[in-house]
Amino acid sequence: MKSFVEAMALIQGGNNLILCHDQADSDAIGAAYALARFIGGDIGVPQEIASHAKRLIEKLGMAVLYEPNVCDYANIVVVDTAHAAQLCNSMPQRFYVIDHHPNNHLLQRADAALHDEVSSTSQLVYRVLKEINANIDRQMALAMCAGILTDTIHFHKGDAEAFRTFGELLQIGGLDYEDVQNLYVVEDRNARDAIVNSALTARKASFSGYQILIAEIDVNIPTYAARALFDLGADASIVGYRKGEEVEVRMYLRNQLQENCGIQAVDVFRNAPSMKKGKTWGYSSFAGFRSNSAKLDLIFNDILRVLHDMLV
Secondary structure, three states: OHHHHHHHHHHOOOOEEEEEOOOEOHHHHHHHHHHHHHHOOEEEEOOOEOHHHHHHHHHHOOOEEEOOOHHHOOEEEEEOOOOHHHHOOOOOOOOEEEEOOOOOOOHHHOOOEEEOOOOOHHHHHHHHHHHOOOOOOHHHHHHHHHHHHHHOOOOOOOOHHHHHHHHHHHHHHOOOHHHHHHHHOOOOHHHHHHHHHHHHOOEEEEEOOEEEEEEEOOOOOHHHHHHHHHHHOOOEEEEEEEEOOEEEEEEEEOHHHHHHHOOOHHHHHHOOHHHOOOEEEEOOOEEEEEEOOOOHHHHHHHHHHHHHHHHO
């Protein structure tokens, strides 16, 4: 940690880019924001931001660069990213890394790195800020709390440090839990109705005692609907949205399936034949998919088949 903290102190105020992975989620955005407030610089994503993180960006008043030219920057800090493929065409030649994911493939190439397999990268940024006694204001605290909340799936899982750090940040920032939670509450009446309808019409399957729920939603908020089904008790919740051949699918996977069966959410999507033509992203507990030429019914059947083969 010492070498990374020293490196950040050296580049403070320089020509810096804090670079998130593509489909940047709240942990990537929150960690990048807090770190940028310390070292200064632009925040960039290779192509897109995850839909659930957009309200956090609005709340923080962040400016995010899309497809940044990495050659324009003297110093680049890669945040919450484990593999070059997650950076698409924005992979820099030289960089620093701060990340919590296992099997990080960027560490050996980094000029300095802070890597620990804790629940979120936001926890690691908080360590850095504590180490140098940085002033943490309400916005920085909110950003890191959002990262911790979402990467623990609203504390369905998480290490002791995640809970401790979250509590400290609430106190430092003068925040309540509701201030963070409200970033991810669906307020629109029609959207809430759509989530309820998706739950009421969900398909249920059971493999080896694990409960799988699959549903379609008619509003483009599948992440929120998948979270709702997960909170209802599903071991795996899959929700899809379609408009013509444009398809979005999201999946949450309970920790027990990872620990007991070695299943990773993103691998389920990658093993579904009908999901080869499209963009897949995610990690052990969550996966996303987007395509402009896919059949949602076929995707649902393939996901069930993959889960059956993995569980039975």
